[in-house]
Amino acid sequence: xxxxxxxxxxxxxxxxxxxxxxxxxxxxxxxxxxxxxxxxxxxxxxxxxxxxxxxxxxxxxxxxxxxxxxxxxxxxxxxxxxxxxxxxxxxxxxxxxxxxxxxxxxxxxxxxxxxxxxxxxxxxxxxxxxxxxxxxxxxxxxxxxxxxxxxxxxxxxxxxxxxxxxxxxxxxxxxxxxxxxxxxxxxxxxxxxxxxxxxxxxxxxxxxxxxxxxxxxxxxxxxxxxxxxxxxxxxxxxxxxxxxxxxxxxxxxxxxxxxxxxxxxxxxxxxxxxxxxxxxxxxxxxxxxxxxxxxxxxxxxxxxxxxxxxxxxxxxxxxxxxxxxxxxxxxxxxxxxxxxxxxxxxxxxxxxxxxxxxxxxxxxxxxxxxxxxxxxxxxxxxxxxxxxxxxxxxxxxxxxxxxxxxxxxxxxxxxxxxxxxxxxxxxxxxxxxxxxxxxxxxxxxxxxxxxxxxxxxxxxxxxxxxxxxxxxxxxxxxxxxxxxxxxxxxxxxxxxxxxxxxxxxxxx
Amino acid sequence: xxxxxxxxxxxxxxxxxxxxxxxxxxxxxxxxxxxxxxxxxxxxxxxxxxxxxxxxxxxxxxxxxxxxxxxxxxxxxxxxxxxxxxxxxxxxxxxxxxxxxx
Numbered sequence: 001x002x003x004x005x006x007x008x009x010x011x012x013x014x015x016x017x018x019x020x021x022x023x024x025x026x027x028x029x030x031x032x033x034x035x036x037x038x039x040x041x042x043x044x045x046x047x048x049x050x051x052x053x054x055x056x057x058x059x060x061x062x063x064x065x066x067x068x069x070x071x072x073x074x075x076x077x078x079x080x081x082x083x084x085x086x087x088x089x090x091x092x093x094x095x096x097x098x099x100x101x102x103x104x105x106x107x108x109x110x111x112x113x114x115x116x117x118x119x120x121x122x123x124x125x126x127x128x129x130x131x132x133x134x135x136x137x138x139x140x141x142x143x144x145x146x147x148x149x150x151x152x153x154x155x156x157x158x159x160x161x162x163x164x165x166x167x168x169x170x171x172x173x174x175x176x177x178x179x180x181x182x183x184x185x186x187x188x189x190x191x192x193x194x195x196x197x198x199x200x201x202x203x204x205x206x207x208x209x210x211x212x213x214x215x216x217x218x219x220x221x222x223x224x225x226x227x228x229x230x231x232x233x234x235x236x237x238x239x240x241x242x243x244x245x246x247x248x249x250x251x252x253x254x255x256x257x258x259x260x261x262x263x264x265x266x267x268x269x270x271x272x273x274x275x276x277x278x279x280x281x282x283x284x285x286x287x288x289x290x291x292x293x294x295x296x297x298x299x300x301x302x303x304x305x306x307x308x309x310x311x312x313x314x315x316x317x318x319x320x321x322x323x324x325x326x327x328x329x330x331x332x333x334x335x336x337x338x339x340x341x342x343x344x345x346x347x348x349x350x351x352x353x354x355x356x357x358x359x360x361x362x363x364x365x366x367x368x369x370x371x372x373x374x375x376x377x378x379x380x381x382x383x384x385x386x387x388x389x390x391x392x393x394x395x396x397x398x399x400x401x402x403x404x405x406x407x408x409x410x411x412x413x414x415x416x417x418x419x420x421x422x423x424x425x426x427x428x429x430x431x432x433x434x435x436x437x438x439x440x441x442x443x444x445x446x447x448x449x450x451x452x453x454x455x456x457x458x459x460x461x462x463x464x465x466x467x468x469x470x471x472x473x474x475x476x477x478x479x480x481x482x483x484x485x486x487x488x489x490x491x492x493x494x495x496x497x498x499x500x501x502x503x504x505x506x507x508x
Numbered sequence: 509x510x511x512x513x514x515x516x517x518x519x520x521x522x523x524x525x526x527x528x529x530x531x532x533x534x535x536x537x538x539x540x541x542x543x544x545x546x547x548x549x550x551x552x553x554x555x556x557x558x559x560x561x562x563x564x565x566x567x568x569x570x571x572x573x574x575x576x577x578x579x580x581x582x583x584x585x586x587x588x589x590x591x592x593x594x595x596x597x598x599x600x601x602x603x604x605x606x607x608x609x610x
Binding site for chain 2: 145146149150153154156157160161164167168170171173174175176177178180181184185187188189191192194195196198199202203207208209210257258261262319320321322325389
């Protein structure tokens with residue numbers, strides 16, 4: 001609140017932030033504060049106490065998660081807006097904020113040892129990680145293209161740093177540069193889209209043509225009067241294209257395998273979960289929010305995108321034996337699943353599967369994907385590798401003998417990703433399929449089922465390697481020593497996967 | 509301003525944008541590619557200012573400031589990455605980026 005501005009112009013009286021507005025983004029402020037705390041600790045703590053840095057970050061994240069879970073004084077799960085309509089909160093948005101917090105927490109667990117082994121700074125990594133997390137948490141709340149663009153770009157620039165973090169590794173730098181060019185291109189397309197929508201609607205006399213609510217109202221009126229200009233449609237296409245780039249949906253998925261393979265494995269896991277969640281959820285918000293009035297025009301586009309993304313991702317994953325590339329391309333197919341859910345919401349607005357609407361199903365799907373990805377990533381990070389970007393399936397051989405707990409983590413992670421019954425991944429896929437049945441999108445449903453069938457093949461070829469006995473040549477593979485923290489994490493994630501799945505199906 | 513219309517500005521912005529996009533797609537030198545990316549952002553900024561001026565709304569002009577800030581942050585990180593890659597590889601040609609494959 002800036003009192004003197006309110007005196008000058010009555011507009012500021014209406015627009016000035018109220019204390020309740022600041023409360024609504026308290027989790028984001030806390031995460032940003034934590035990220036600064038990481039840097040401060042790195043400056044002032046003696047070397048012997050540096051181990052505190054990632055621990056403070058993790059404790060802080062857990063506290064913020066508890067704060068954000070609460071429906072009440074700090075955050076709301078009811079439909080609400082804050083900062084004069086710049087931000088918006090509701091239950092699915094609260095859920096996806098939790099996805100980001102969880103993803104950052106798990107990334108921090110993976111990153112600490114990984115970075116220490118490679119002699120890279122842990123504090124700086126956590127700083128950037130938390131900034132990106134806070135930015136993504138703001139992104140999903142944005143209800144205005146200025147906050148949207150700023151939050152998205154803050155997240156993207158931070159991710160360039162995290163991908164190219166290992167300065168001594170050619171693979172990491174190469175992935176960083178490739179991500180930079182791909183990300184820069186998508187930002188430029190997105191910005192041009194925003195500009196065209198702003199300009200075209202502004203020329204048509206819409207007052208606040210960057211605000212999602214106003215855009216939605218204007219498009220509703222224009223679509224009834226059939227006066228939507230081609231410029232607006234071009235802008236919307238560019239915006240959706242830019243977001244599809246972040247999500248890694250066909251035909252904007254070309255950068256995914258290289259970047260995921262070259263990035264440090266903790267970053268790969270974060271990219272695959274948080275960044276994908278940001279892309280997926282913003283796509284849902286845009287499609288069901290400001291662009292909902294032209295859903296009829298968008299639905300075929302999304303349906304074709306979903307089918308092709310599912311097929312391209314799964315077929316691509318079949319053709320590679322590098323585990324990180326397989327996971328990257330299977331991530332593309334998961335993006336296809338999310339697109340399929342969005343398509344269903346466009347065809348039948350308010351469609352539900354098992355009493356969950358499309359937004360909620362996307363959040364559940366993302367949560368399942370986080371759990372599956374991190375269980376798999378824990379296995380990869382715990383395995384010694386000469387080069388982080390070379391992790392062939394063969395390297396997993398004999399894992400069951402070397403470390404049963406890692407093998408079970410891999411098994412659970414993979415079955416969660418593939419959608420095998422006891423896991424939450426199965427429940428998530430089931431919900432999307434139910435949604436597709438409700439929307440009567442039979443050919444998208446067909447593509448999804450074919451995708452699942454293909455994915456079981458490549459997922460289980462990874463798992464087979466882990467279960468296969470080591471041959472005489474690699475009999476010397478030593479048993480792996482897994483620290484207590486990792487064991488605990490594996491147990492917690494596995495339990496969450498099963499209990500979460502049951503809760504989603506029967507808990508309400 | 510009297511002899512120029514919104515259309516003139518938009519055509520110029522569109523040309524710059526397409527020029528940048530073409531450069532990103534066909535050039536092989538990473539620095540040139542990066543400059544082309546910035547050109548695309550500049551084109552969007554130009555369109556933004558034009559719309560803001562001709563539609564008489566301030567929102568676009570405000571967004572321009574944010575875009576410039578974001579572009580500066582992107583350049584800082586981007587150049588650092590490209591320089592680090594050059595130190596490692598001795599080249600910034602995108603054809604030489606072949607570490608990552610099956």
